Amino acid sequence: MxxxxxxxxxxxxxxxxxxxxxxxxxxxxxxxxxxxxxxxxxxxxxxxxxxxxxIPSATARIAVPTLVFSGSASPDVMQDAARATAAAIPGAEHRSLPDQTHALVPEVVAPVLTGFFAPA
Known part of the structure; x- marks a missing residue:
């Protein structure tokens, strides 16, 4: 550089x-x-x-609730990486958001985050 x-x-x-x-x-x-x-x-x-x-080995030590997103309209390699990351973190969840790309829309993400962190 x-x-x-x-x-x-x-x-x-x-x-x-x-x-x-x-x-x-x-x-x-x-x-x-x-x-x-x-x-x-x-x-x-x-x-x-x-x-x-x-996937960084340190992910195995993450001990907080973790939600990993991917967008269903993202390239497969990015969706695969999100799934692999979630699988490497104990207890993590992966959610694929329909019709979203790598640049997730806040209005789509917000209700999912709300449901994850403050379930009904």
């Missing part, structure tokens, strides 16, 4: 998570790309935690 290639770093990270090249190209031309480039220096921490793409 010292060479001014933050965009390339973001694209490489996205590719390492399984994002297809076409989706990365679309993201590069989207309005959010400058924000992603701005946080590119933090990707080294993300990569360290992911330890080569796996």
């Amino acid at each position: 010292e060479q001014g290639r933050r965009g390339d770093a973001v694209a490489l990270f996205m590719a390492s998570t399984g994002m297809p090249d076409a989706a990365i190209a679309g993201a590069r031309s989207g309005p959010g790309w400058p924000t992603l480039e701005a946080i590119a220096p933090t990707l080294a921490y993300d990569d360290a935690v992911l330890a080569g793409g796996g």
